[in-house]
Amino acid sequence: MKTLFNVLAVFTLLLLGYGFVQAMYIAPTEATMGDVQRIFYYHLPSAWVAFLLFFVNFLASCWYLIRRTQGADALALASAEVGVSFCTIVLITGPIWARPIWGIWWTWDARLTSTLVLWLIYVSYLVLRHYATGGQIPVLAAALGIFGFVDVPIVYMAIRWFRTQHPQPVIGGGQGSGLDPRMWVAVLWNLAAFAMLALMFVWIRYKQARAEYALEEAHAQASLDYETEDAQQ
Amino acid sequence: MNGAANNNPYLYASYIVVWVIHIAYAFTLVSRSKRMKRETRELNRQ
Numbered sequence: 001m002k003t004l005f006n007v008l009a010v011f012t013l014l015l016l017g018y019g020f021v022q023a024m025y026i027a028p029t030e031a032t033m034g035d036v037q038r039i040f041y042y043h044l045p046s047a048w049v050a051f052l053l054f055f056v057n058f059l060a061s062c063w064y065l066i067r068r069t070q071g072a073d074a075l076a077l078a079s080a081e082v083g084v085s086f087c088t089i090v091l092i093t094g095p096i097w098a099r100p101i102w103g104i105w106w107t108w109d110a111r112l113t114s115t116l117v118l119w120l121i122y123v124s125y126l127v128l129r130h131y132a133t134g135g136q137i138p139v140l141a142a143a144l145g146i147f148g149f150v151d152v153p154i155v156y157m158a159i160r161w162f163r164t165q166h167p168q169p170v171i172g173g174g175q176g177s178g179l180d181p182r183m184w185v186a187v188l189w190n191l192a193a194f195a196m197l198a199l200m201f202v203w204i205r206y207k208q209a210r211a212e213y214a215l216e217e218a219h220a221q222a223s224l225d226y227e228t229e230d231a232q233q
Numbered sequence: 234m235n236g237a238a239n240n241n242p243y244l245y246a247s248y249i250v251v252w253v254i255h256i257a258y259a260f261t262l263v264s265r266s267k268r269m270k271r272e273t274r275e276l277n278r279q
Binding site: 024034036039042085088089092096097201204205208211215 | 254
C-alpha cells in the first residue's frame with residue numbers, strides 16, 4: 001500500500017507540474033483579458049474538485065446514517081476537510097481575478113454568495129467535528145453534510161437561474177459560450193492534477209481519522225484497565 | 234505569455250495563494266501524523 005501511495009504521489013507531482021506548464025505557457029492568451037485569464041486554469045478545476053469532494057461527503061454521510069461504520073464517518077470527515085481547502089482556493093482566486101476584470105473584488109451576486117454560503121456550511125461542519133463533544137457528533141455532522149450538500153446544485157445552477165456578474169457557464173452555456181480547444185486541454189490537465197492531489201490528501205486524512213478512532217478506543221481501554229486495577233487493590 | 238501585462242501581478246498572486254494553501258494543508262497533515270505517532274508511543278509506554 002505504501003508503494004502504491006508513493007507511486008501516486010510522484011504521479012501527482014508530475015501532473016501538477018505539467019498542469020502548471022499548460023496553464024502558464026501552452027494555453028493561448030485570452031484576447032480581451034490577457035494573461036490574467038490564466039487564473040481560470042486553477043479556479044475552475046478547484047471548484048469542480050470541491051464539488052466532487054462535497055458529493056463524496058454527502059454519500060459517506062448517507063452511508064454513515066444507514067450503517068454507522070467508522071470508515072464512512074472517516075471518509076466524510078476527510079472529504080469535507082479537503083473540500084473546504086479547495087473551496088477556499090475558489091473564494092480567493094475568484095476575487096483576485098475579478099479585481100482587474102470587473103474593477104471590484106466582490107459582488108453579492110447569486111453565484112458568489114451561494115459559494116460563500118457553501119464554504120460556511122462546510123466550515124461549520126468542521127467546527128462541529130472539532131469542538132463539539134459527545135457520542136452523537138458524527139450523526140449530527142452526517143445530517144449537516146447531507147443537508148449542506150443541497151447548496152452544491154444551487155451554486156452550479158446560480159449562473160443559469162439568475163442574472164449574475166459571474167460569467168456564463170463554459171459547458172452548456174448556450175450560443176457564444178465555450179472554450180478554445182487548447183484552453184480545454186489546460187483545464188483538463190489541471191483538473192486531473194487537482195483531483196489526484198485531492199485523492200492523496202483524502203487518503204492521508206482518512207487514515208488519520210481511522211487512527212484517531214483507534215487511539216480514542218485505546219485510551220478508553222487503558223483508563224478502564226487502570227480503574228479495574230485500582231478497584232482490585 | 235503576453236497581453237495585458239500590467240494585470241500579471243494578479244495572476245502571480247493567485248497562483249501563489251493556491252500553492253500556499255496546498256502546502257499549508259500538507260503541513261497540517263504531516264504535523265497531525267507526528268502528534269498521533271507521539272500519542273501512540275506514550276500510550277504504549279503506559
